[in-house]
Amino acid sequence: MREPPGPREQLRARARATPDRRAAVFLDDRGAETAELTYGGLLGRARILAARLGEHVRPGDRALLVFAPGLEFLVAFYGCLEACVIAVPVPPPRRGGDLQRGTRHVLADAEPAVVLADTATARGLVDLGPTVLTVGLEEAFIGSADSLDDGPADPAAVAFLQYTSGSTSLPKGVMVTHRNLAANQQMITHGFGQDEHSPIVGWAPLFHDQGLIGNVLQPLGVGSTAVLMSPATFVRRPLAWPEAVSRYRARSSGGPDFAFATAAAAAERHGLPEGLDLRCWRVAFDGAEPVRASTLRRFAAAFAPAGFAAEALHPCYGLAEATLLVTGSRPGRAPRLLDVDPAGLAAGRVVPTAPARGLDSDTDRSTWPGLEDRGADGLGRNGTGTVRTLVGSGEVPPGAGLRIVDPESGRECPEGMVGEIRVHGPHVTAGYWRRPDATADAYGTGRELRTGDLGALVEGELYVVGRRSDLIVARGRNHHPSDIEATVAAAHPALGQAGPATVAAFGLADEEGGAERVVVVAELRPDREGPDHTVITTAVRAAVLREHDVALAGVVLTRRGVLPRTSSGKIQRRAAREIHLGGGFPAPPR
Structure with a gap:
């Protein structure tokens, strides 16, 4: 079977077919465009950078990517792909120039041969050890890329190291191959229903998988446009996010659950911006942390006057070890909500107290008579006592596999029983960089990923309930x-x-x-x-x-x-x- 194209081949194809089409734009705090890259311009700059890299590194070496928010990161990442160098994205330094503790761990673990940074950031990196190369948008065409290999990338080769967030341990470098990226992009494209007419607005950091894969590689893979802004812009002005969705008629945009709650709170406090039109927003993906029913209700209500439809809300589940996406809701179908008995959940069983319903029917009191309004914790009361509302994280996309397994016995759990979520398929990554023991523990011998997350399947829908280690x-x-x-x-x-x-x-x-x-x-x-x-x-x-x-x-x-x-x-x-x-x-x- 022919391998699907990875991001390097996708950019080359887009640059040949539509060289003048905008691949990415970057917005400032006011929403003004400060930089843009066409497909042809991005490929040209990436190949010139790859030729520069060839003077300092060999294929398979690592390059640390340390960038403030901006489009220079895109040039650096695709330049590494063109040079067959493993990119290692990390957060930019804090104010004052201090690297984060996790970055120093990554520096020692990945042993990069070179550091790539934007001009301003590079000034504070001279003492890191490896050679520091600056990447800008204006001078990137200086040089020649004639020495580069024009053949396709090896699908099994590592494209980049995505270091885990370190919420439960020191960060580990997840080895994401070209094949992993190609497979997961196909799953996202299918699940989100995206094409070249589907701009994506994103503010998530590009050194994280959601920002890099979801907000950059995905739109560029289908030939659309990535509209990007700094995470700090969203923090300072949360309504800049839906404003950009409206202005660029983005079909897809999303973030963690807290982002939806924050934007809803801003809308309630300040009102909706004049002229806001969110009828274009068809996939509002909510993932990366527990999804709460109260957040979904609040966001849908706050932005309904601007044409936002509740069925556009798209809870999903994923993790770096599976490249990004594992499950996702169906486009155009409201999120699934399931009222369950907390006592049953504590005993490891999902015991529904009412049939699963969509968010758009959440105000239909006849589906759960006597239930009082829930608080922000998703708990309410009916005639039989307290209930908890679980939010479905969607279904498994074609080409992927998922099982719920008793973590002690290894036996597959029947429907409705809580167990460890285990994932298999071409999007399951190659393991952890230089961590054979950790790789064996997490991936097993059959390449089935032990996520450490707990969940249950009910009528084909995944409900995530927590993390085993916590x-x-x-x-x-x-x-x-x-x-x-x-x-x-x-x-x-x-x-x-x-x-x-x-x-x-x-x-x-x-x-x-x-x-x-x-x-x-x-x-x-x-x-x-x-x-x-x-x-x-x-x-x-x-x-x-x-x-x-x-x-x-x-x-x-x-x-x-x-x-x-x-x-x-x-x-x-x-x-x-x-x-x-x-x-x-x-x-x-x-």
């Missing part, structure tokens, strides 16, 4: 930290109801090594640091006891921004636990 066992029951964190975030306005990303829940073994004691650390909103802390902690304890039957051993309130996070913003629960056991977290102002 499970808290209290009073003989399993508790997923994300559930407790969501409950805490909704317990008091001072904790911020936009999402549980400001709360960490973890377990501490008791003195006799038995049941775990549960502790939560919660950041206070900057504008809400005046309320009585006793009132807040009492509300938190009451909410967790009511919804999870867990008496918290500790509630720690702290300042905003001090919980340890990965470079993608995920809370590092283990690191939070160590800080709690060590010096503790700083108290918030009173």
Whole structure:
């Protein structure tokens, strides 16, 4: 069977067919275009850079990519593909020029032969060790690329190393091959229904898989346009995101769950921008962290006046070890919501209390009579007690495989039973860079990826319920930290109801090594640091006891921004636990 083309061959084909078509544009904080690349211009610059790389490295060497947000990253990444050099994207330095701790670990682990950086960033990288080459958009055509190999890339060769976020351990370099990229791009194209008329708007960092694969390689692979902006733009002005979708008539755009909650909160606070038209937005993919029904409802309601349709919401599930996408909702079908019994879930079973429904029918009270309005934690009450709403993460795309397996026995679980999510197919990556033991543990002998995530299949839909390594066992029951964190975030306005990303829940073994004691650390909103802390902690304890039957051993309130996070913003629960056991977290102002 003929191998599908990877990103290198796709760019070459697009540059030949439509050299003057815009491949990518970059927007500033105001939404103005500050840079653009055509398909022909991008390929030309990438090949000149590849020729420069040939003077310093050999095929198979690594190149560290350290870039501030901008289109220079695209030239560097495709230049590495053209030179058969393994790209290693990392976050740019913090303010002041300090590299992040994870980047220094990557530098030692990947042993790059060269560093590629934009001009401004390169000034602070002279002491790294490897040769630093600057990449700009204006001078990239200086030189000749005649010495380059014009043949196709080896499908089995590693295209780049995607270092994991390090939320549970030190980052590991996932070896993503050209074949992995080609296979996963086909799955995304099928699942999203994309073509050359499907611009994508993205603000996720390009050193992460969602930003690189979802927002760059995917639109360029189908011959469309990538409309990019800095993550800082979204943080400062969340409505810049839907504004760009409206302006460029983007079919697809998305991000983590917190982004949808943040944008909805901004719309509720400031109102919708004048002239906003989101009827074009057909795939609003929500992934990279737990997807909450309350977020989906809130976003759909906030942007419905601009023509946004609830059926455009597209919950999905993926991870770097499977390149990116594992499952996704069907385009044009509203997300699946399933009310389940929390006690059954704690025992490892998905026990529905009502049939699965779509978000667009969520206001139909006849499907769950007597149920009161749910809070931001997704919990509500009906005549039989508390229920939890799970959000479906979609179905397995063609060419991929997924099983739910008992992690202890290895036996496949029947429908509705919770087990470890395991994935197989051509998108499952080649393992971890120079980590044979970790590769064997995660990928096994049959190349079936053990994700470490827990979930269940119900009528072909995947419902993700937590992460195995983060499970808290209290009073003989399993508790997923994300559930407790969501409950805490909704317990008091001072904790911020936009999402549980400001709360960490973890377990501490008791003195006799038995049941775990549960502790939560919660950041206070900057504008809400005046309320009585006793009132807040009492509300938190009451909410967790009511919804999870867990008496918290500790509630720690702290300042905003001090919980340890990965470079993608995920809370590092283990690191939070160590800080709690060590010096503790700083108290918030009173």
